[in-house]
Amino acid sequence: MNYKWLLIGCSLALASCHQTSTNTDTAQSLTSGLRLQNMDISIKPGDDFNAYVNGAWIEKTEIPADKSSYGSFTLLHDQAQADVKAIIEEAASGNAVQGSDEQKVGALYASYVDQAGRDKLGLKPIQDALARIDALPNNQALARYFAKVNKIGVDVPLQLGQYTDFKDPNIYMMYTWQGGLGLPDREYYFNEDETSVEVRAAYLDHLKSILSIIGVSDARASAEKVFALEKQLAGEHMKKEKTRDMVALYNRMTLSQLSEAMPNFDWNGYLEEAGIAGIEYLVVPQVDYSKALDKIITDVPLSTWKDYLKWRYVAAHRNYLTSEIYKETFDFYGKTLWGVEQPQTQWRRGVDIVNQHLGEVVGKVYVKKHFPPQAKARMEVLVANLIKAYELSIKDLDWMGEDTRAQALDKLSKFTPKIGYPDKWRDYSNVEMASDTLVANIHSAKLADYQRQIERRNDKVDKSEWAMTPQTVNAYYNPPLNEIVFPAAILQPPFFDLNADDAVNYGGIGAVIGHEIGHGFDDAGSTFDGDGVLRDWWTKTDRAEFKNRTAMLIEQYNGFYLFDDLHVNGEFTLGENIGDLGGLSITLKAYLLSLKGQSAPVMDGFTGIQRVFLGYGQVWANKSREEYLRNLVASDPHSPPQYRVNGIVRNVPEFYQAFNVTESQKLYLSPEQRVKIW
Structure with missing residues (x-):
């Protein structure tokens, strides 16, 4: 289930900032941490700061054939994959006891990289599942079917998953979510620009090829009907910009209310199959979509639904089946959508599979090998300094009233940092793995995770849990738990360097820390209080001023054109842009405090x-293919990397002073045009 809208990621009792600085008495032995060889000092910082910092690297770097985008995050991700591969190979090298962590890791990896064995099996691993779709007796049976395959990660029109309750973050809640599209976002089905038309034509060919491979008769006609069904669903999907409105998303509905909204949908069968029969209520974020889905389920012929469901089932398993299906998938999703020239090597894909399904098993070993204790200790000081800097900034805000300020400071005081790795590791004892049954292995992992959610449904929220593995190069903020989380793999150069002077670390990981704290105060995160409760803690005057300031940021980013026909979506990227702006502004303050x-x-x-x-600038060194950038703007809430640099620094007064930026330079904004929020 897709909950990207809840965990807002970056790319990205603690010590007081007045305690010992992260500088040491041997500061002279530290490097600057700057990547001078990447800079192009012929460019004025005030004209294009991204090119000034990263221009030489951009000029000399070629995007690898298996990448759609290449930069600091990619380099760290590739290294983390290699590190995990060594852990997997070590686990698989001995005679591991059946059922042990080592056996499971080795078996899952072996079942993935054995492509010859998978080709020999052909469609056998999914034949029973396809037969069950053929056996569906009527449209009413779709509800129970949606619930059944949702457990193993099949993207169906109505998804169900567990998350913390927005109104009571100590308990779990079950949420539905719109789904069922094969293209990245609803706009792909409706935009009439030349690129969108070409993508839809290629997608229709892809549908036809997959349906033909699995034996659907008259695959072209069936593909057209499946596409028409997806377009109907897309037309009812809530627009991505609206999914940031957490207040509007929280619609708690009883069974009788659900039945009233969707009278033709078999809610009893759906909830029974989902394992939650008798549940008192669900949260339904997209109520209008759900109502429309009720009619679509009834009106669309069962034969079309069956072809569509076969497509969705194969799509969920396309990386686990034959070479033919993988190639067909890569040709559309890799080449057409993302511009990638060739697939990643199979070992890298195999590592990703292990990370997805046994991530904390290898994560335990990864931390021991690659995350020194002193890195965590130094991060704790950095986090404390950033929180202190935010505190001072909030106290000094000239646009915020005292009532809202008190609430903001209360929230800030309750942030929970998590650094490196979880204190409690996930238990995978219910997962079974064999070296020759990849699809069964994937199902075992997914069903075990789903069952874990169902079994703990009435328990208190486990606040020790992580949503990312330690080997993930990223970071996130979780609104209902008011926590900021920094996995071990991002705590490396250029983000974090134990051998570097403080300044570059504040610009790198300090800005990431500030970014994630900033998510607690962005357009979505600011609707939750310090205890993670969804409630309005703002005065009307302060909320109006906040919206005025964020509207200026939206307007700025809407003006950034990647191509003549494509600009950044300022509304959709607002939360990340607020995070970036606050992150850099506050890390500068924290550095000066240190x-x-x-x-x-x-x-x-x-x-x-x-x-x-x-x-700050050097962590965003990046080159991207045109297809990647178009897809990014259409479906990702993060702005393209160059605007995460240039779009931010021009709003920060210290930038003008540090680099003597004048009115004649391209990034210059007059003081009244600069956005200051936190």
Whole structure:
């Protein structure tokens, strides 16, 4: 189930900032942490700061054939994959006891990389499932079927999953969510620009090929009907910009209310198959979509539904079946949508499968090998300094009233940082793995996870749980738990360098920390209080001023054109842009606090403040294919990397002072045009 709208990621009792700085007495032995070889100093920082910091790297770097985008995150991800591969091979090298963690890791990986064995099996692993679709007796049976395959990750029109209750973050709640599309977002079905028309034509060919492979008769006609059904669903989907409105999404409905909204939908069968018969209520974020779905289920012929459901089932298993299906999938989703020239090597794909389904098993070993204790200790000081800097900033805000300010400070004081790895590791004892049954292995992992959710439904929320593995190069903020989470794999250069002076670390991981804290105060996160409760803690005047300021940021980002026919979606990317702006602004303040009134050393010809900016810019070194950028704008709430640099620094007053930016330079904004929120 897709809950990207809840965990807002970056790319990205603690110590006081007045305690010992992260600088040491041997600061002279530290490097600056700057990647000078990547810079193009012929460019004025005030014209294009991203090119100034990363221009030489951009000029000399070629995007690898198996990548749609390439940069700092990709490099760290590739290294993390190689590190995990070594862990997997070590686990598989011995005579592991059946049922042990080592056996499971080795078996899952072996079942994936054995492509010859999977080709020999052909469609056998899914034949029974396809036969069950053929046996569906009527449209009413679709409800129970949706619930059944939702357990194993099949993307159907009505998804169901568990998350923390927005109104009571100590309990779990079951949420529905709109789904069932084969293209990345609803707009792909309706935009009439040349690229969108070409993508739809290629997608229809892809549907026809997959349906033909699995034996659907008259595959072209069937593909057209499946596409028409998806277009109907897409037309009713809530627009992505609206999915950021957490208040509007929280619609708690009893069974009688559900039945009234969807009178033709077999809710009793759905809930029984889902394992939650007798549940008092569900949260239904997209009520209008759900009502429309009720009629679509009834009106669309059963034969079309069967072809559609076969397609969705194969789509959920396309990486686990034959070479033919994988190639067909890659040709559309890899080449056409993302512009990738060739697939990743099979070992990398196999590592991803292990990370997805046994992530914390290998994560335990990854942490021992690659995350030194001193890194966690230094991160704790950085986090404390960023929180202190946010506190001072909130106290100094000239646009916020005292009532809202008190609530904001209360929320800030209750942030929970998680650094490196979980304190309690996930139990995989219910997962069974064999080296020759990949589809069965995937189902075992997914069903075990689903059952874990059902069994704990009436328990208190487990606040020790992580939504990312330690080997994930990312970070996130979780609104109902008011937590900021930094996996071990992102705590490496250029984000975090134990051997570097503080300035670049504040620009790198400090801005990431500030970004994630900022999510607690963005357009979505700010609707939750310090205890993670969805409630309005703002005065009307302050909320109106907040919206005025964020509207300026939306307008700025709407003006960033990647191509003549494509600009950044300022409304959809607002939360991430608020996070970036707050992250850089507050990490500058935190860096100055860490100096405790002393002057920062000049290193490699740059002052401390300049190095903070340079450290921020260099983490966004990136090159992207056109297809990637088009897909990013259409479906990802993060702005393209170059605007995460240039779009932010131009709003920060210290940037103008540090690099002598004048009115004649391209990034210049007059003081009244600059956005300051936190």
